[in-house]
Amino acid sequence: MMPFWALIADSFREALDRKIFWVMLCISILVAAAMFCVSFEGTADGSIEELNVFFGAYRVRLSEAAPGTVIPRETIIGGVVYLVMDHVLGGIGILLALIATGSFFPSFLERGAIDLALSKSLSRPLLFLAKYLGSMAFVLVQATVFVGLTFLVVGFRWGMWMPGYLLVIPLMVLLFSYLYCVSAWVAVRTRSTLAAVLVSLGAWVVFVGLQGLGDVFELMPQWKENRTLYTVARVAGWVVPKTQDITYFAGRWSGAPAPADVMPKTRVPTPADRELIDKAGEVDRQRFEQRALPSIGSSLLFEAVVVAAAMWTFSRRDY
Amino acid sequence: MVAITEMTNWAVDLIDVRKTYDRKVQALRGVNIQVGRGEIFGLLGPNGAGKSTLVKIMMTVVRPDHAFGTILGRPLGNRRKLQRIGYLPEGHRFPGYLTGMQLLHYYGALVKVPRTRREANAESLLERVGMTRWADARIDKYSKGMLQRLGIAQALLNDPELVVLDEPTDGLDPLARRETRELLLELKHRGTTVFLNSHLLSELEMVCDRVAILIDGLVARQGTLSELTEHTVEYRIAFSGSVTALQAQLQALGVSIEGGHLSLPGGDMERVNRVIDLLRERGITIESVQPHRFSLEDVLVETLGAQGRAASPGP
Numbered sequence: 001m002m003p004f005w006a007l008i009a010d011s012f013r014e015a016l017d018r019k020i021f022w023v024m025l026c027i028s029i030l031v032a033a034a035m036f037c038v039s040f041e042g043t044a045d046g047s048i049e050e051l052n053v054f055f056g057a058y059r060v061r062l063s064e065a066a067p068g069t070v071i072p073r074e075t076i077i078g079g080v081v082y083l084v085m086d087h088v089l090g091g092i093g094i095l096l097a098l099i100a101t102g103s104f105f106p107s108f109l110e111r112g113a114i115d116l117a118l119s120k121s122l123s124r125p126l127l128f129l130a131k132y133l134g135s136m137a138f139v140l141v142q143a144t145v146f147v148g149l150t151f152l153v154v155g156f157r158w159g160m161w162m163p164g165y166l167l168v169i170p171l172m173v174l175l176f177s178y179l180y181c182v183s184a185w186v187a188v189r190t191r192s193t194l195a196a197v198l199v200s201l202g203a204w205v206v207f208v209g210l211q212g213l214g215d216v217f218e219l220m221p222q223w224k225e226n227r228t229l230y231t232v233a234r235v236a237g238w239v240v241p242k243t244q245d246i247t248y249f250a251g252r253w254s255g256a257p258a259p260a261d262v263m264p265k266t267r268v269p270t271p272a273d274r275e276l277i278d279k280a281g282e283v284d285r286q287r288f289e290q291r292a293l294p295s296i297g298s299s300l301l302f303e304a305v306v307v308a309a310a311m312w313t314f315s316r317r318d319y
Numbered sequence: 320m321v322a323i324t325e326m327t328n329w330a331v332d333l334i335d336v337r338k339t340y341d342r343k344v345q346a347l348r349g350v351n352i353q354v355g356r357g358e359i360f361g362l363l364g365p366n367g368a369g370k371s372t373l374v375k376i377m378m379t380v381v382r383p384d385h386a387f388g389t390i391l392g393r394p395l396g397n398r399r400k401l402q403r404i405g406y407l408p409e410g411h412r413f414p415g416y417l418t419g420m421q422l423l424h425y426y427g428a429l430v431k432v433p434r435t436r437r438e439a440n441a442e443s444l445l446e447r448v449g450m451t452r453w454a455d456a457r458i459d460k461y462s463k464g465m466l467q468r469l470g471i472a473q474a475l476l477n478d479p480e481l482v483v484l485d486e487p488t489d490g491l492d493p494l495a496r497r498e499t500r501e502l503l504l505e506l507k508h509r510g511t512t513v514f515l516n517s518h519l520l521s522e523l524e525m526v527c528d529r530v531a532i533l534i535d536g537l538v539a540r541q542g543t544l545s546e547l548t549e550h551t552v553e554y555r556i557a558f559s560g561s562v563t564a565l566q567a568q569l570q571a572l573g574v575s576i577e578g579g580h581l582s583l584p585g586g587d588m589e590r591v592n593r594v595i596d597l598l599r600e601r602g603i604t605i606e607s608v609q610p611h612r613f614s615l616e617d618v619l620v621e622t623l624g625a626q627g628r629a630a631s632p633g634p
Contacts, residue, residue: 006425
C-alpha cells in the first residue's frame with residue numbers, strides 16, 4: 001500500500017500548490033466571518049424576532065417585514081445554513097474545485113512525468129485509482145474547512161448545534177466525485193486540461209438538466225402523454241448522477257427545513273398559478289424526503305462505469 | 320522453471336521485440352538484445368531507430384505488440400521486478416511543487432523502499448550527485464543540470480540491480496559528465512547492470528562494455544567494443560618527402576594518401592612492412608607508424624553506410 005499512499009500524499013501536495021486552493025480557503029473564512037457578523041434575537045417561545053447585522057449596526061424586525069409571521073428559530077437558522085451550503089459549497093466551491101483539479105490528470109500524464117510513474121511497481125489500474133482518489137483530497141480539505149468553520153459559527157454564535165451538518169463533508173466529496181469521474185475520463189483520453197474542465201462542467205449542466213426535466217414532467221401531466229419522451233427522460237434522469245439530490249440530503253440530514261417550507265408565500269395572479277406553485281413545492285418536498293440509497297447508489301454506478309472506462313483507457317495506452 | 324530463469328547470466332534478455340504505432344509506423348521489427356549482469360551496455364542509433372521505444376517497453380511504459388525475454392530473470396513486464404530497476408527517462412518532468420528530498424521520498428515510496436532506507440539513501444545520493452545544498456529547495460527553481468543530477472539520484476534510490484538511463488548526461492556540464500561516468504563505473508564495480516541510451520558516442524565508448532547499434536527497428540550490430548572495432552583497424556604512416564613517384568605502387572597495395580600520412584586499412588602487418596620498405600628504398604623519412612582503431616562513431620557511420628542510411632546519430 002506504500003505506493004498507493006505516496007500517490008495520494010503527492011496529490012495533496014499538488015493541491016496545496018494551487019493558488020485556487022488558498023483562494024477557496026479564503027472564501028470559506030470570509031463566509032464564516034460574514035455569518036459571525038449576523039445574529040438572531042428571539043422571543044421566549046423560540047421564534048426569531050429580530051435579525052442583527054454587524055453586531056447590531058443594522059437591525060431587521062421580522063414582525064415588521066412580514067407581519068403576523070412567526071418563524072421558529074430552527075427553521076430560519078436551518079434555512080440560512082442550507083442556502084449557504086447549497087450555493088457557496090455545493091455551487092461555487094464545486095465549480096472552483098473542478099477547475100483546480102482539472103489539470104491533475106493532464107499534468108500527471110505529461111511525457112516525462114508518466115514514464116516514471118508507470119515504470120514503478122504499482123499496476124496501472126491502481127496507479128489511476130490512487131491518483132483519482134488523491135484528487136478528492138482537494139475537496140475533502142476544502143469541505144472540512146468550510147463546514148467546520150460554519151458549524152462552529154452556527155453553534156457558538158447562533159446557539160444551535162447541528163451535528164448532522166457535519167455529514168455535508170462526505171456528501172460534498174461525493175458530489176464532486178460524480179463530476180470528477182468525467183473530468184478524469186476526458187483527461188485520460190485527451191490529456192487536455194481545458195477539455196477536462198469544460199466537459200465536466202458541461203456534464204454537470206446536463207445532469208442537472210435531466211433531473212429538472214423529470215420534475216417538469218411531474219408538473220405538466222399533459223407532457224406525460226408522450227410516453228416515449230417521458231420514458232427516455234425518466235431513464236436518463238435515473239442513469240446520470242443525481243447531483244441535485246446531494247444538497248437535498250445534506251439539508252435534510254443537517255436538520256434544515258425543506259426549501260418549500262421556507263419559501264415566502266407570495267401573491268399569485270390566478271388559482272392555476274397557485275396550484276402550479278403548490279405542486280412544485282410538493283415535487284420539491286418529495287425530492288427532499290426521498291430515500292438516499294437509490295439516488296446515491298445509481299449515481300455511484302454511473303461513476304463506477306466512467307471510472308472503469310477511464311481506467312481501461314489508461315491501462316491500454318502507450319505513453 | 321523460475322529458479323532456472325533467475326539464474327540466467329543475462330540481466331536483460333530481449334527476444335523478437337516488435338512494436339508498430341497506429342498500425343503504420345514500425346518502430347521495432349524484431350529486436351534481440353542481451354545484456355550481461357554487471358556490465359555497462361550502450362544502445363545507439365540514429366534518430367527514429369526505435370531506441371526510446373525499446374527502453375519504454377523494458378520499463379512497461381509502452382506495450383509491445385510481440386516480445387519474449389526476461390529482465391533480471393523475470394518475464395518482460397513483471398511488475399515486482401520493477402522494484403529492482405532504476406530508471407531515468409529522457410526529458411523527464413518532475414513535479415515542481417516538490418523539493419529534491421521530497422521527490423526522492425516520493426519515487427522511493429513508489430518502489431516500496433522503506434522510509435529509513437529512503438532517508439539514508441536520499442542523503443548519500445544527493446551528496447554523491449552534489450545536490451545536498453539544494454535538497455530542500457523546490458524543484459521548479461532547479462536548472463536543467465540540477466534536474467538531471469536529481470534524476471540520476473532518483474534512479475539509484477532503490478539500490479537497483481539494473482539501472483536504465485536514457486540520455487543521463489543531457490544538460491550536464493563537462494565536469495558533471497565526468498562525475499556521471501565515474502558514478503557509472505562505480506555502479507559497475509558494485510555489480511549493478513547499467514543500460515545506457517545516449518547520443519554521445521564518445522561517452523558510451525568511455526564506459527560501455529558492450530553496445531548495440533539499432534537501425535530502423537532492428538539490431539544492426541551488437542557486441543563488445545573490441546568486437547565491433549577489431550576489423551576496422553588501420554595503420555597510419557606519417558612521412559616527410561614526396562611519394563608522387565610511388566603513387567601507383569601504393570595504390571596497388573590498397574594505401575590511400577592523405578596529406579602527410581598514408582592510411583592502410585586492416586591489420587595486415589606484412590603489408591605495412593612492404594609499404595615501409597618501399598618508402599625507405601626511395602629515401603623517404605618515416606616519422607611514425609601508428610595503429611588507429613575506429614571509434615564508435617566510425618563504426619556507427621560505417622554501419623549506417625552499409626544499410627544505405629544517412630548518418631544522424633541521436634536519441
